Amino acid sequence: MGVPELYQKFTNEFKPAYEMLSTNPNSPDLMDQCKQLMTDLRIGLLDLDIKLPSQYDPDVIDKEIYLSREILEYGAIMSVLNRDDKGLENYVAQLKSFYNDYRFLPDSEKKDSILGLYLLYLLSNNRIGEFHTELELIPDQNNKYVNFSVTMERDKMEGRYNKIFQAHENLDGKGLGFYSPLTEKLCDTVRNDIADSLETAYESLSIGQLQQLLLLDTDISLNQFISERGWNVVDNVIHFSTVNVLENELDALEIIGQSLQYAHELERII
Amino acid sequence: MSDTSNDMMDLEENIEHIIDDDQESTPVDVLEVLEKLIKLAQKTAKTKEDRHLQRSIRSSFSKKFRDNLSAEILLKLVLRYFPDDNSEKGQLVDALNANVDIIDLEAEPPIEIYQEVEIYISLLVLVFVIDQKRAEDAVELSSKLIARLDTWNNRTLDPLSSKAYFYYSLSYEIVDRLDDIRIKLLELLRTATLRHNHEGQVMLLNLLLRNYLHYSLYEQAYKLVRRVDFDKDHASSNQLSRYYYYYGRIKAVRLEYSEAYTYLQLALQKAPQSTAKGFQAIVNKYLCIVRLLLGEIPERGLFNNPTLKHVLQPYLELTKVVRSGDVSLFGEIVNRYSNIYTKDNTLNMILRLRHNVIKTCLKKINHSYSRISFEDICSKLNLDSSEDVEFIVAKAIQDNIIDAKINHDGGFVISNTSPNEYASSAPQKAFHERVSFCLQLHNDAVKAMRYHEVKTGQN
Numbered sequence: 001m002g003v004p005e006l007y008q009k010f011t012n013e014f015k016p017a018y019e020m021l022s023t024n025p026n027s028p029d030l031m032d033q034c035k036q037l038m039t040d041l042r043i044g045l046l047d048l049d050i051k052l053p054s055q056y057d058p059d060v061i062d063k064e065i066y067l068s069r070e071i072l073e074y075g076a077i078m079s080v081l082n083r084d085d086k087g088l089e090n091y092v093a094q095l096k097s098f099y100n101d102y103r104f105l106p107d108s109e110k111k112d113s114i115l116g117l118y119l120l121y122l123l124s125n126n127r128i129g130e131f132h133t134e135l136e137l138i139p140d141q142n143n144k145y146v147n148f149s150v151t152m153e154r155d156k157m158e159g160r161y162n163k164i165f166q167a168h169e170n171l172d173g174k175g176l177g178f179y180s181p182l183t184e185k186l187c188d189t190v191r192n193d194i195a196d197s198l199e200t201a202y203e204s205l206s207i208g209q210l211q212q213l214l215l216l217d218t219d220i221s222l223n224q225f226i227s228e229r230g231w232n233v234v235d236n237v238i239h240f241s242t243v244n245v246l247e248n249e250l251d252a253l254e255i256i257g258q259s260l261q262y263a264h265e266l267e268r269i270i
Numbered sequence: 271m272s273d274t275s276n277d278m279m280d281l282e283e284n285i286e287h288i289i290d291d292d293q294e295s296t297p298v299d300v301l302e303v304l305e306k307l308i309k310l311a312q313k314t315a316k317t318k319e320d321r322h323l324q325r326s327i328r329s330s331f332s333k334k335f336r337d338n339l340s341a342e343i344l345l346k347l348v349l350r351y352f353p354d355d356n357s358e359k360g361q362l363v364d365a366l367n368a369n370v371d372i373i374d375l376e377a378e379p380p381i382e383i384y385q386e387v388e389i390y391i392s393l394l395v396l397v398f399v400i401d402q403k404r405a406e407d408a409v410e411l412s413s414k415l416i417a418r419l420d421t422w423n424n425r426t427l428d429p430l431s432s433k434a435y436f437y438y439s440l441s442y443e444i445v446d447r448l449d450d451i452r453i454k455l456l457e458l459l460r461t462a463t464l465r466h467n468h469e470g471q472v473m474l475l476n477l478l479l480r481n482y483l484h485y486s487l488y489e490q491a492y493k494l495v496r497r498v499d500f501d502k503d504h505a506s507s508n509q510l511s512r513y514y515y516y517y518g519r520i521k522a523v524r525l526e527y528s529e530a531y532t533y534l535q536l537a538l539q540k541a542p543q544s545t546a547k548g549f550q551a552i553v554n555k556y557l558c559i560v561r562l563l564l565g566e567i568p569e570r571g572l573f574n575n576p577t578l579k580h581v582l583q584p585y586l587e588l589t590k591v592v593r594s595g596d597v598s599l600f601g602e603i604v605n606r607y608s609n610i611y612t613k614d615n616t617l618n619m620i621l622r623l624r625h626n627v628i629k630t631c632l633k634k635i636n637h638s639y640s641r642i643s644f645e646d647i648c649s650k651l652n653l654d655s656s657e658d659v660e661f662i663v664a665k666a667i668q669d670n671i672i673d674a675k676i677n678h679d680g681g682f683v684i685s686n687t688s689p690n691e692y693a694s695s696a697p698q699k700a701f702h703e704r705v706s707f708c709l710q711l712h713n714d715a716v717k718a719m720r721y722h723e724v725k726t727g728q729n
Contacts, residue, residue: 129524133488136523136618150621157625159665160658194661197668201676209678213660251695258702265709 003064006044010071013037018074021081022177031081038078041071065105069098073110080117083181085125092118116145120179123153124186148176152186159197161190165215191216195229204239300338303330304347304394308387314426315384324429327390331397331433339398341366347391353380358388358418362395365411385422389415389430396437400444408441416454423465432473439477448481455481459498468504475500476509479516486615488523495520511540515553522556522619527564534560551581552614558585559619562592562626565671584610592623595631597652600624628662629671636672636685643682 014037021030048064072095079087092114099111115138122131131153138146148167155163168183191214198205198213205213207222216222231238307330345366352359392415400408416438419431435458442451455478462470475498482491500513518533534557541549554572561568573579573586584607591600604611604620611617631651635642647663648656663683666672674685 129526130489132523132525132618132622133492136486136488154621154624157622158628159662161661162655162657193665197661197664199668201664201667201674202678203675205678213678255698258698262705262709265712269712 003048003067006041006048006071007063007067009037009044010041010067014041014074034078035082038075042075045071065098065102069095069105069108070110072098073108073114076114076117077178080121080178080181083185085121088118088121112143113145116143116147116149117179117182119146119149120152120182120186123149123156124182124189126189128153144174145176148174148179152183156186156190156193161194164190191225195225199240202240204237207233207236207238210238301343301346304343308347308351308390311386311390312384315386318426327429327433330394336397336401339394339401341398344391344395344398348395351380351383351387351391353382356383356388358392358414361411361414362392365395365399365407385424386426386430389419389427389434392418393430393434393437396434396441400437400441405441405444408437409445409447412438412441416458420461425465425467428467428469431467432469435470435473435477439480443484448484452478452481468501472501472505472509472513476512476516479513479520483516483519483615488520491516492520492524507540508542511537511549513537514540515549515556518560519556522560522563527560531557531560531564547577551578554578554582555585555614555616558582558589559616559623562589562623563619565626565629567593588620588623592627592630595627595634597624597627597631600627629666632663632666632672636674636683639685641682641684643680645681647683 014034017030017034017037021027021034024030045068048068050064050068072091076088076091076095079085079091095114098105099108115134119131119134122128122134135141135150141147141150152164152167155161164183165187168180168187171177171180171183194214198210210226211219211222214222214225216225226233226238231240307327345363348359348362348366352362392411396408396411396415399411412434415434419427419434435455439448439451439455442448455474459471459474459478461467462474475494478494479491482488482494495517502510505513514533514537518530518537521527521530521533534553538550538553538557541553558568558572568589573582573589575582587603587607591603600623604617608617611620628651632647635647635650644656644659644663648659651659651662653659653662660676660678663672663674663676667674667676672685674683676683
């Protein structure tokens with residue numbers, strides 16, 4: 001497929017389908033249709049001859065670079081909607097090379113949202129180290145997408161889980177509708193965090209209180225959660241096993257090892 | 271043998287004499303010293319032992335000595351030592367831009383020139399051009415010098431070549447084109463490793479790390495550090511301290527604060543104590559932040575150091591605010607000094623400190639109250655709603671920041687009484703840390719001892 005045909009397919013077939021999908025996000029037919037079109041577009045991308053940045057004349061920008069960048073951006077958004085982690089990483093890796101290496105291109109409109117998306121993805125998978133290294137690479141953080149992800153990270157670190165759940169509910173209000181699978185994943189991760197802290201902080205909790213704290217709506221999901229965690233339910237109350245064994249015994253092996261080390265070194269001195 | 275050592279002593283005295291600020295050093299003195307250095311370089315070339323050259327080049331590249339170089343002196347050297355058919359002679363002469371009338375052309379130029387001497391003089395010219403702030407010329411000169419060095423594979427050139435790499439990177443950094451040379455530096459590192467050029471390896475690794483960190487490419491820097499071994503035995507303490515600083519910075523960004531803290535402290539220890547003020551300042555800044563992120567407060571003594579006081583002022587304010595636990599004041603301070611923080615590349619890490627402010631506040635509350643309700647905590651922390659408070663306290667308990675239990679129905683937090691510290695093994699651990707540090711220090715000192723140069727036949 002040459003550049004003009006690809007462009008036609010992209011504008012006339014994919015874009016309208018995507019528009020319809022954003023208005024009806026839960027329709028499986030539209031989702032399948034978009035997925036199919038995206039696969040075709042990706043195959044079409046392979047035929048394009050994208051050269052290294054140094055081989056391009058900065059003043060004459062070919063249409064193919066713009067086109068491939070846009071297709072990749074939509075691909076990234078599609079993989080978020082499909083909950084396709086590997087696909088997302090692939091797309092973002094390719095897009096990063098477009099953003100960083102092809103410097104003569106003017107910035108894409110979607111750049112900030114894709115970067116914010118990637119940050120949120122790293123956060124929801126608990127890859128905080130990578131989150132911070134990626135954040136260092138973004139010079140200008142004053143846009144709503146990156147701000148959103150940064151606020152989420154801060155709330156998760158501080159423990160203000162309420163805010164995270166609220167943000168998940170209010171996504172459409174901020175125009176971040178397509179973030180919802182990621183925030184859902186983040187809420188799950190956060191629930192695990194909450195459960196961890198519940199185990200250490202409380203001695204016992206009733207089922208009602210637990211439901212309130214974990215913000216799980218249905219009883220079924222609550223029971224599933226409890227069984228996954230392996231908590232004992234007695235009379236609708238859960239007792240957390242407190243690990244309060246004070247280490248009154250001395251670790252003999254360690255002390256022996258240390259003393260031998262001291263003796264060895266001292267012998268060397270004398 | 272005694273002849274050389276006598277020469278060396280004289281030479282070092284002469285260099286000291288020139289560096290000494292009180293006396294005016296005439297061009298003749300400088301020229302004399304340079305001639306002696308070149309003779310040493312020739313001796314190195316002949317005997318293939320680099321110890322003749324090693325010590326002297328270190329002192330001849332110091333700042334004060336470089337101040338005494340001038341275009342005329344260097345031109346004399348070039349004319350005296352470079353043969354006419356040498357490819358580099360022409361561009362060196364052009365680069366110097368010297369006043370040719372003053373120089374009286376002396377006897378015939380020599381037939382050939384040793385590699386060491388050529389590189390040494392080229393290096394002096396390069397350093398001179400950089401000092402004159404002619405950045406573009408320096409870039410050209412250094413690239414040509416590196417290309418020339420590539421063609422030779424001579425171990426005695428190692429100390430000179432590592433200095434050449436350094437000035438190559440420096441000249442590109444001044445014109446802000448560091449990313450152009452990244453590939454070249456990687457290539458040079460590969461070659462140096464193959465040829466067992468230890469000094470070059472160490473220097474190039476540091477230059478590459480500097481390159482990556484300049485562009486905030488922490489991921490790639492981390493990968494490089496993991497793959498390449500840093501040869502501690504062959505590195506001078508300056509290089510070692512640079513390496514530890516870069517490594518500490520990478521670790522700090524990756525949230526591994528305790529390791530970062532160790533490495534940054536090592537960097538400070540190995541750094542020269544009387545010079546390199548800028549380096550000390552930046553390492554201290556990072557140390558301060560990493561300590562805050564670890565949850566400890568840096569000591570007052572750190573900020574009272576007279577030379578660093580002014581530079582560390584924003585960080586002192588930051589420490590005060592983290593200690594007080596006031597979140598709104600924290601935001602104010604960050605905004606006020608955000609320009610300085612951005613220049614130091616520390617802004618992102620400082621934003622992470624917001625969490626630490628809350629932690630400190632919680633700790634203080636926990637120590638002072640045995641039982642406190644959520645609403646009270648909420649007002650003390652200046653938070654919006656008390657639902658958040660419950661989660662925050664639960665997370666803090668899980669992170670071992672405070673030792674308490676939450677009573678959900680009553681809506682309050684009860685602190686636990688702290689167990690007897692001496693009954694646990696914590697003192698033993700702390701003691702063991704200190705003892706192993708002292709023993710390590712002792713071993714390092716023993717390894718670093720050297721014998722004096724033995725003077726034989728002195729009657």
